[in-house]
Amino acid sequence: MKISHLTTGEEIIMNILWRLDSAYMREIIEQYPEPKPHPNTISTFLKILVEKEFLTTRKEGRIFQYNVAIPFKDYRKYLLNIFLEEYFNNSSSELIKLLHEENLLKDADFEIKAATILNPEKEKDSELSEFLNDITAPKKKKKKKEKDGKKKNKKKNK
Structure with a gap:
């Protein structure tokens, strides 16, 4: 699973799907913030997200259900690594x-x-x-001499 950078439009759709985990096109359109783009635009974004392997699809009759393939926490980690690399020398x-x-x-x-x-x-x-x-800290070695001495004393006392 190779994660790549998302455009702003793709990220808006992924944020919707990360909340829902899976959805149909009509549900994505309902959740999309105003001003809503044309459904063909959303459809194109969804196709690109499937190609980038952020989403998987399951066909049900004539419609597709879109499922999240890359979790939000993985994408966030990817962005943080890029941010650290580019702005803070890792x-x-x-x-x-x-x-x-x-x-x-x-x-x-x-x-x-x-x-x-x-x-x-x-x-x-x-x-x-x-x-x-x-x-x-590394473990300290036990003192063998003391133990050996105690064993000898026990044997002498018996």
């Missing part, structure tokens, strides 16, 4: 910094990650970061 931390600077993201909204990215020096002092370091 750096999610740069995006988060901008959102924070523009007051669109509060520290409380994204506490752990935002605190780490926005205040790296603060992270070192944080109790949370100490806890995270403890649980993500």
Whole structure:
């Protein structure tokens, strides 16, 4: 399944279908916002969306039922990746910094990650970061000498 970019008209139709999951042409026309285009225009968009593999069809008599083939969350992820690549050099931390600077993201909204990215020096002092370091650190090797010594003492006592 290869996802491609949608035009504005295609995206309007996909938003309708993402809400409905599947629909007939008349249902899509009913849901289409004003000003509604000619039905032939909508039909052309639907044909293109089938070719782009965003939709599948099921024929019922003389009409088609259109079903979503690419879920909204997959398309959203695709757009986010393009956005990060083109505007933030694939750096999610740069995006988060901008959102924070523009007051669109509060520290409380994204506490752990935002605190780490926005205040790296603060992270070192944080109790949370100490806890995270403890649980993500490699396992410590058990002391064999103490166990061996205890076993020897048990054998001597018997």
